[in-house]
Amino acid sequence: MRICNITENGQDYLGVVIDGRIVHISKALEDTPQDQVPKNVSEFIKGGQSAFESLQSYVQKLVISDSQPYVVKETDCEFGPAVPNPSKIICVGLNYRRHADETGANYPEVPILFNKFNNTLTGHNRDIAIPNVTDQLDYEVELAVVIGQKAKNVSEEDALKYVVGYSTANDLSARDLQMKTPQWLLGKTCDDFSPIGPYLVTADEVDDPQNLSLKTTVNQDVRQQSNTSDMIFSCKEIISYISKHFTLEPGDIILTGTPEGVVLGLPESERVYLKPGDTVTVEIEKLGALTNTFIEEK
Template sequence: MKLLNMEVNGVHKLGVKTEQGIVDIVASVKKAGRTDIKTDVMSVISNTDEVSKLEDFIETVIAENKAEFVDEDNITWGPAVTKPHKIICVGLNYRRHADETNAPYPEVPILFNKFDNTLTGHKSEIAVPKMTEELDYEVELGIVIGKKAKYVEKDEALNYVFGYCTVNDLSARDLQMRTPQWLLGKTCDKFSPVGPYLVTADEIGNPNDLNLKTYVNGELRQDSNTSDMIFNCAEIVSYISDYMTLEPGDIILTGTPEGVVLGLPKEQRVYLQPGDEVTVEIEKLGSLTNYFVEEN
């Protein structure tokens, strides 16, 4: 199932992408007179039984002509996950990305964090902060946790995953490299576009074999596969769970492949500017586009 969030007057409304179109869950529940269906994405993530219930509901309202559809072109997209307890990121997790930045392969996952001020959705405008001259893109596979996880073994780790999403881990390189701690360059407003969809794990199969791409103004910049990850999805979830309890709705960003601006020779680096359009896409998860504007 492909879940999404629509923003209406500052409020997020749950939608589901189907073959017939996008179903407005809130409006469809009201039209069908149902009170037992969760209409908030975080409630669905936190209650795994709600997935099959929601699927059955959608099938029923479509069959009974009680489904309320929305025009995809008129949606204001919210982030696919709205209120994560944690946003945990893995650095230098692709072999060829480590190679292009002349960094040694890490022996354990390099972890850092982002905050919910960085969340935004598909097609949203993102202001290039005045404080940076080196804004870079990073396509990343996002893992969304579905069950509380602590001390999880690797062979069980993916059973705790609700689904996956496409994320752009925007990075202000000059701020990131100012100190040994990367946080400053990773946590400016809207630096984590997420979406357009949160796709349930059953639709993905093996998350360690998905194609990833980034386009800047239509030009292909990143073109890789999650099979190049140094630590795969199960290893990442297991490792993090040894040190902190993962909660439903937590997002883990699993690293970016080669092709970022930082990986180019210094004289060839052209960082993102107002007026640029960036699309990151991951196989089976969809394409996420954002427009960069000047900060007021």
């Protein structure tokens, strides 16, 4: 199932994507009431398998046509972050071999973890203001893994069973701020630095998260093009490793690293960082394309 977070008047609503259309679940429930159907993404994630089955069964009974008041076009939707309220956003640094190569870094022996906060979340087609404190804003396409069950001390063999779904994300990075100190947090946590979406694609639709193509375009110029098979630490290794140190909760987001092709990987004389007016699209096979336009901070 492919779901999304629709925002209207400051409220989050659950959408289900079917054949290029979006079923607005709250509007559908007004037309065709049914108990136990989740009304937003957080309810869907925290409801576990029963919420998944309830939503799937409900949508299958609906009439899906443009004439229905609960069926809306994607172009008419305002998207919020695909996962709106995680308790944690955990990121993995230097997790692609060719990205480590391009930056001259050694391959890490264990996952390099850092965190971001909810202020960094935004959605598809949202404008993002470039903070005045940076002139080195970089893009990073990343596979986002979304946890669906509480996970503590899980094995690698079982780790993917705790995943509710996957999404496309852009781990925006202000390199000048990131490199000011040994801690990367400052350059990673400015407002809207973690756009994610447009969709949360449930795990049953992704056969192998280690075989997905990734791509970034800046103003339609391809900058990153790789595959999750180049990860140093796989999704299951990352989930298991994190869970041995602290508990993962339903809705937690793990950003699994970026491949080669970032601005930082270029020779210094060739680096052209993002500027107001640039449009960046990050895309992952099976998960969809996430687009944001960058504007000047006022």
